[in-house]
Amino acid sequence: MSPLSRRSLIRGGAASAAAVLASVGFTDTAAARDIGGSTDPYRLTVLGTTDLHGNIFNWDYFKDAEYDDTPHNDVGLAKVSTLVEAVRTERGAASTLLIDAGDTIQGTPLAYYYAKVTPIGPGVIHPMAAAMNAMRYDAAALGNHEFNYGIPLLRTFEQQLNFPLLGANAVDVATGRPAFRPFVIKPVWVPGRWLPLWVGVLGLTNPGIAIWDRANVEGRMEFPGLVEQAAYWVPIMKQLGADVVVVSAHSGADTSSSYGDALPWPENAATLVAEQVPDIDAILVGHAHQEIAERRVVNTVTGREVVLTEPLRWGMRLSVLTIDVRPAARGFEVTSVTAQVLNSNTVAEDPAVVELLQADHQVVLDYVNSVVGTSAVAMSAATARYEDTAAIDFVNYVQADAVRTVLTGTEYAALPVLSIAAPFNREAAIPQGDVSVRDVAGLYIFDNTLQAVLMSGSDVREYLEFSARYFRAVTSAGPFTPDEVTNAVTATAPGGTPDYNYDVMGGLTAPLAYRIDLGQPVGSRIVDLTYAGAPLDPAGRFVIAINNYRASGGGSFPHTADATVVYNAQVEIRQLIIDWVTANGTIDPAVFASTDWSLTYQGAPLQISG
Incomplete structure (x- = not known):
């Protein structure tokens, strides 16, 4: 097997190295050289x-x-x-x-x-x-x-x-x-x-x-x-x-x-x-x-x-x-x-x-400071890694709404739409009043594109369980500082799980609600998981709005890389949000925000401050 890949990526292996080197502008200069002159170190x-x-x-x-x-x-x-x-x-x-x-x-x-x-x-x-x-x-x-x-x-x-x-x-x-x-x-x-x-x-x-x-x-x-x-x-x-x-x-x-x-x-x-x-x-x-x-x-x-x-x-x-x-x-x-x-x-x-x-x-500077709309209230992502926030709900809403629109008239139009987003930027904030490109861009600092895939209810649960690995185990309901609860060290994240690998999932036309119990072992933390007020059906089918990084297997989340893709038009999510604000004029959390997930310890609300 050639060292270049699992198959022979350089035809003939080392024997044809000269041809490869010639193709990238090199010639053989390996002959013995008389350096001559000074013997000083350099x-x-x-x-x-x-x-x-x-x-x-x-x-x-x-x-x-x-x-x-x-x-x-x-x-x-x-x-x-x-x-x-x-x-x-x-x-x-x-x-x-x-x-x-x-x-x-x-x-x-x-x-x-x-x-x-x-x-x-x-x-x-x-x-x-x-x-x-x-x-x-x-x-x-x-x-x-x-x-x-x-x-x-x-x-x-x-x-x-x-x-x-x-x-x-x-x-x-x-x-x-x-x-x-x-x-x-x-x-x-x-x-x-x-x-x-x-x-x-x-x-x-x-x-x-x-x-x-x-x-x-x-x-x-x-x-x-x-x-x-x-x-x-x-x-x-x-x-x-x-x-x-x-x-x-x-x-x-x-x-x-x-x-x-x-x-x-x-x-x-x-x-x-x-x-x-x-x-x-x-x-x-x-x-x-x-x-x-x-x-x-x-x-x-x-x-x-x-x-x-x-x-x-x-x-x-x-x-x-x-x-x-x-x-x-x-x-x-x-x-x-x-x-x-x-x-x-x-x-x-x-x-x-x-x-x-x-x-x-x-x-x-002129581009990012241009005003594209207004917001009814201020929204911040400062606490989004440990509590449900309107800022992340907004991202999920725009993604899910875009997917629902493009699936209208298709065989997937009747399926419920869920959306996944992560707290990319702790300093992201949408001010009350005028909203600029940079305000919106702060919510979504990566150049990801929007996709939609199919998942079952059991897939959704397993996905959320995987995401909940982001949190550290605790032995009481607190109080804790955020750093005592978040960014858990795992085998794949020895320096601590980054914020962008903690995904929050929400519903578009009906709420997806759940609790994350940090008193339970990893893999058994998602409790009271419901959709539209009823226990989530493991056999149910859902369309999931997801970014291309995650859909391609980034973060190694389950049920993404092999999922059926129902939408992938390479539309950038950040631009999608900017366009939504431009088209709608006003961001109003009353339209999309609700508290659908929270952290608990053996059923009691987890206390986090600071």
């Missing part, structure tokens, strides 16, 4: 970012204010650029490389605007491409969110970059070959040397793309495992003369998978790559949104340490890999690797980046 610096998610400015588009959080982090490439230039000044630009580990073009209204409102193309450069080109990036790996807007837009973004977009395990189904360049080998000229230090950067993305963006990639690309792909490509990079090998991996350090065993390859596998694949010197980690200044992992084959680093997210940090080398018989050998992270909140924004993209920023 210090290479590799700077890394990851999970930028469309952040250029230190700005919160949903609050219409400078970004701030409890630890007072700053965000954005404008801040990172200042740090990068400082390191280049200190270490020398000629001995410094800059790379990224993915999730670049999705996540802010700025990114959304240039994907959907005014899409990039001739005459329209993606702001992230413009910023990264100005900062002189050397390479970037693909993240899973690069595929959210479809392959054509991703290809346009790729063409706008002055550096390669890497994805060794993004494989073209038709050809069996990498759909993107798998790696790049960069020359770094060392004073006193006749030939350069060759630095290889291997890009790896996430197998979960096959699930999370199935609608965009199915039948076109496959995403085999990181370990398998690194084991295939690293020896080729060494054969081609790479003295240093750095992996840029859009995959978390702590081995786990939000999709369970739905794929044969783990979602978070950076540590496994370090442990199992020889000849890697360092890994820039992405995807998990964690801060890892330096983690040292021993390779089980060579006994050498591999250094991992992850610079949090959104440009909050910059990873700095310091790699010392010395002359060897064939080029250079690595003598030590260390890592640290620099904090973006210690510097001002780079005025060159600000000036370059201020006009794009202003266009998006």
Whole structure:
């Protein structure tokens, strides 16, 4: 079996590697080299970012204010650029490389605007491409969110970059070959040397793309495992003369998978790559949104340490890999690797980046602050993770209403419609009075699309039981703080279940009501489950309004990936909500809000405060 996938994705395996390499612009440079000149040691610096998610400015588009959080982090490439230039000044630009580990073009209204409102193309450069080109990036790996807007837009973004977009395990189904360049080998000229230090950067993305963006990639690309792909490509990079090998991996350090065993390859596998694949010197980690200044992992084959680093997210940090080398018989050998992270909140924004993209920023500010309707009362999602709120009811209502409308006249029109939504953003709020695009967008910060699937009553119960894993077990009715009850650690969420993996389900024309008893074991927490005031019929049939991430198996919820799909027109849910407000004019919770679920302990209401 070829290391590229479960089938032979490179025809003929390693024997045809030369043809594959030629197709991505490489030639064999593995002949012995006489480096000549000075025998002094040399210090290479590799700077890394990851999970930028469309952040250029230190700005919160949903609050219409400078970004701030409890630890007072700053965000954005404008801040990172200042740090990068400082390191280049200190270490020398000629001995410094800059790379990224993915999730670049999705996540802010700025990114959304240039994907959907005014899409990039001739005459329209993606702001992230413009910023990264100005900062002189050397390479970037693909993240899973690069595929959210479809392959054509991703290809346009790729063409706008002055550096390669890497994805060794993004494989073209038709050809069996990498759909993107798998790696790049960069020359770094060392004073006193006749030939350069060759630095290889291997890009790896996430197998979960096959699930999370199935609608965009199915039948076109496959995403085999990181370990398998690194084991295939690293020896080729060494054969081609790479003295240093750095992996840029859009995959978390702590081995786990939000999709369970739905794929044969783990979602978070950076540590496994370090442990199992020889000849890697360092890994820039992405995807998990964690801060890892330096983690040292021993390779089980060579006994050498591999250094991992992850610079949090959104440009909050910059990873700095310091790699010392010395002359060897064939080029250079690595003598030590260390890592640290620099904090973006210690510097001002780079005025060159600000000036370059201020006009794009202003266009998006005007867009997100445009008024689309009014609200009869204020609605907040601040407590939505532990109590029924009108804000989440509103999302469910719009989704369910849209599904009911499109199913009119079909064989499914008579079935009851339920809807699923999650508390994506604790800071989301709809004000009383004028409602802007950014107010509505704050309720739905992901670029998911609406689907509808069929479920039975028993499926609904099992789905809700799975969702209730989000809560921690308790031994009394409280009182508790929210953090003492929510974000439970599970086998698939060792860092705690994220809010976006807690789903609330509601009915459209009749209430779906239930209680979540945290005094009961996981799997037996849903009690008093009723529809239209009667116990839910296990054999009943329901149409479920659901987002594409969940419908494709994201979060590994039951009865989604294999459910019968009755609607999938690729309509974005956020835009659907904006359009609903624009068409209806007024948001009135009296139309859609009710308290249909609550937390209990052995039948008593759970007390939560703070």
